[in-house]
Amino acid sequence: MGKKKWAWAGAVFAALLLLPAVLGEFWVLVLTEIVIMGLFAVSFNMIFGYMGQLSFGHAAYYGVGAYTTGLLMVKAGLPLALCLPFSMIMAGAVALVLGYFCIRLTGIYFAILTMAFGQLIFYIIFQWYSFTGGDNGLQGIRPPAMLDGAWSYYYFALLVVTAAVVVMWIISESPFGYTMRAIRDNPQRTRFVGVNTKKYMLINFVVAAMFAGLAGGLWGPFNRSISPDLCNWHQSGVPVFMTIIGGPTGFLGPLIGSVIYTFLMAFVTGFTEYWPLTIGIIITMVVLFMPGGVWGLVERYGAALPARKEPPADSEREAS
Amino acid sequence: MDLSLLFAQALSGLSRGMMLFLIASGLSLIFGVMNILNFAHATLWLVGAYACYTFWFLLQNHDFAVWLAIPLAALSVALVGWVIEVVLIRRVYERELPEQLLLTYALVLILGDLIKITWGVDDKLITRPAMLSEPVYLAGVPIDSYFIFVIAVGFAVYLALWWFLQKTRYGHIVRAAVFSREMVSALGIPIPIIYTGVFVLGIFIAGLAGAIQGPVGSVTLGMDMAVVIQAFCVVIIGGFGSLPGTMVSSIIVGEVYAFAILFWPGGALALIFILTAIVLIVRPWGLFGTPLRA
Numbered sequence: 001m002g003k004k005k006w007a008w009a010g011a012v013f014a015a016l017l018l019l020p021a022v023l024g025e026f027w028v029l030v031l032t033e034i035v036i037m038g039l040f041a042v043s044f045n046m047i048f049g050y051m052g053q054l055s056f057g058h059a060a061y062y063g064v065g066a067y068t069t070g071l072l073m074v075k076a077g078l079p080l081a082l083c084l085p086f087s088m089i090m091a092g093a094v095a096l097v098l099g100y101f102c103i104r105l106t107g108i109y110f111a112i113l114t115m116a117f118g119q120l121i122f123y124i125i126f127q128w129y130s131f132t133g134g135d136n137g138l139q140g141i142r143p144p145a146m147l148d149g150a151w152s153y154y155y156f157a158l159l160v161v162t163a164a165v166v167v168m169w170i171i172s173e174s175p176f177g178y179t180m181r182a183i184r185d186n187p188q189r190t191r192f193v194g195v196n197t198k199k200y201m202l203i204n205f206v207v208a209a210m211f212a213g214l215a216g217g218l219w220g221p222f223n224r225s226i227s228p229d230l231c232n233w234h235q236s237g238v239p240v241f242m243t244i245i246g247g248p249t250g251f252l253g254p255l256i257g258s259v260i261y262t263f264l265m266a267f268v269t270g271f272t273e274y275w276p277l278t279i280g281i282i283i284t285m286v287v288l289f290m291p292g293g294v295w296g297l298v299e300r301y302g303a304a305l306p307a308r309k310e311p312p313a314d315s316e317r318e319a320s
Numbered sequence: 321m322d323l324s325l326l327f328a329q330a331l332s333g334l335s336r337g338m339m340l341f342l343i344a345s346g347l348s349l350i351f352g353v354m355n356i357l358n359f360a361h362a363t364l365w366l367v368g369a370y371a372c373y374t375f376w377f378l379l380q381n382h383d384f385a386v387w388l389a390i391p392l393a394a395l396s397v398a399l400v401g402w403v404i405e406v407v408l409i410r411r412v413y414e415r416e417l418p419e420q421l422l423l424t425y426a427l428v429l430i431l432g433d434l435i436k437i438t439w440g441v442d443d444k445l446i447t448r449p450a451m452l453s454e455p456v457y458l459a460g461v462p463i464d465s466y467f468i469f470v471i472a473v474g475f476a477v478y479l480a481l482w483w484f485l486q487k488t489r490y491g492h493i494v495r496a497a498v499f500s501r502e503m504v505s506a507l508g509i510p511i512p513i514i515y516t517g518v519f520v521l522g523i524f525i526a527g528l529a530g531a532i533q534g535p536v537g538s539v540t541l542g543m544d545m546a547v548v549i550q551a552f553c554v555v556i557i558g559g560f561g562s563l564p565g566t567m568v569s570s571i572i573v574g575e576v577y578a579f580a581i582l583f584w585p586g587g588a589l590a591l592i593f594i595l596t597a598i599v600l601i602v603r604p605w606g607l608f609g610t611p612l613r614a
Contacts, residue, residue, distance in 0.1 A: 113601070123587075244418070276432055279426075288423075
């Protein structure tokens with residue numbers, strides 16, 4: 001299979017590449033947010049979709065990434081291109097320590113432990129005034145002159161995000177990716193065939209956190225400032241929402257979710273302050289009436305088309 | 321540091337712990353029986369506080385205003401809980417955990433905005449009843465009398481729940497449902513009714529707690545956000561579905577917070593998260609839970 005998937009990916013990328021040419025500055029900013037949050041959501045789905053565990057503390061790694069780049073740029077004056085790898089390393093290092101404990105649990109306990117650790121990171125950043133600026137946040141994170149404009153920063157973010165998403169795609173289609181699916185579907189059997197499931201899960205957790213850190217690193221220079229709220233549990237809910245709306249079974253699902261969520265937020269907040277009410281109702285509707293999200297609809301619709309040759313049993317799982 | 325201050329702090333911690341117990345006991349009960357982790361629990365608690373304000377406001381010319389407002393608010397919140405159960409929660413009994421979590425999380429957002437629409441953004445102040453507005457002196461130390469009231473209600477609810485679960489037929493059914501829903505169902509007991517009942521009971525206690533919280537300080541938007549995470553911590557530390565566990569861990573969390581704030585103000589909440597993480601790592605089923613159900 002795959003032709004169809006490539007067509008999808010190609011269409012999304014072409015749209016992201018060409019749209020800014022016809023959009024005003026506001027919508028280019030929204031688009032930048034879409035790609036950054038899309039990266040965040042896709043990295044979250046490495047844990048949710050591929051490992052089968054719900055992380056409710058993924059924003060912690062996003063926040064660590066944002067603060068690494070922010071602090072290095074503001075306090076050490078390092079160039080952005082150098083800060084981003086540091087963001088990934090820092091987020092990965094924190095995830096290595098915390099993930100070591102998290103991957104020992106599953107289900108609700110995994111969700112709550114990731115959340116407790118996430119809140120811990122939040123409070124450390126929130127209280128550490130001398131280093132992080134506490135709840136005042138960190139201001140004056142300016143991108144380099146070359147990228148100091150809505151369009152140029154957008155294309156820079158698009159470049160980085162595309163590279164990162166391609167790497168995650170390769171990982172998800174590699175033997176490692178299929179091992180993760182096996183662990184998700186039947187951890188016991190996977191152990192029986194000799195896979196060190198804990199090790200695989202930890203690696204996956206760390207890699208997912210690194211990409212979340214990269215997304216966080218991109219956010220600071222885009223927003224010009226960062227605050228501890230970036231790692232609060234509300235922020236952890238955002239990639240969950242995006243993934244549920246877009247559909248966790250498709251690799252691009254979270255990205256589609258990011259497009260819908262972020263676009264909708266920009267649109268709705270334009271005329272009402274009741275964005276939480278709006279998104280709350282949307283999430284309720286998706287959970288009740290559209291399980292599987294947009295990608296789930298695409299799959300169902302796609303399977304109904306006679307043109308599709310693959311046996312349905314295969315494509316069910318493969319489509320992820 | 322002199323002893324009287326420590327004593328006062330211990331009582332304040334106990335009062336805080338009892339408030340957490342009132343929230344966490346319903347949360348734990350609902351999770352234990354229905355396997356649904358209700359993110360919106362503390363938001364309904366906040367609805368209780370606002371409802372208490374409204375009833376108090378309507379009745380404020382009477383001496384008994386707060387005394388009547390508290391039960392009325394708790395009942396109103398229970399009604400809201402019943403509607404939520406019948407309209408929403410019932411539809412996701414058979415769903416996966418993430419979907420159930422997301423639905424209750426969506427409720428947090430919806431209810432949060434509905435509170436804002438109904439009561440506005442201004443803080444609400446409820447005048448305490450006369451008999452609870454003066455400090456009482458215990459061993460010469462002035463203690464906020466409202467703290468004593470909160471502690472008393474906490475213990476009363478604990479005893480009532482204990483009596484209900486241990487001594488009544490319905491309580492036995494609920495305990496059996498915590499252990500094995502299939503078995504209870506096989507005995508011909510209609511599980512959906514038990515579910516609805518447990519959910520409404522849990523929400524009623526949350527509403528009662530919120531109504532009692534009302535006169536403690538001002539009622540503010542977003543108060544629920546910090547509380548819900550702490551209630552999760554209490555439930556985790558005590559063990560899902562264990563009433564004594566929830567009580568003990570509420571007191572632990574309340575006291576840890578009260579004393580941490582004396583010695584290390586910035587780290588009080590961090591300490592609670594660390595405690596929760598340690599319990600989850602060492603005993604994921606909590607101090608008093610049983611490792612039977614994952």
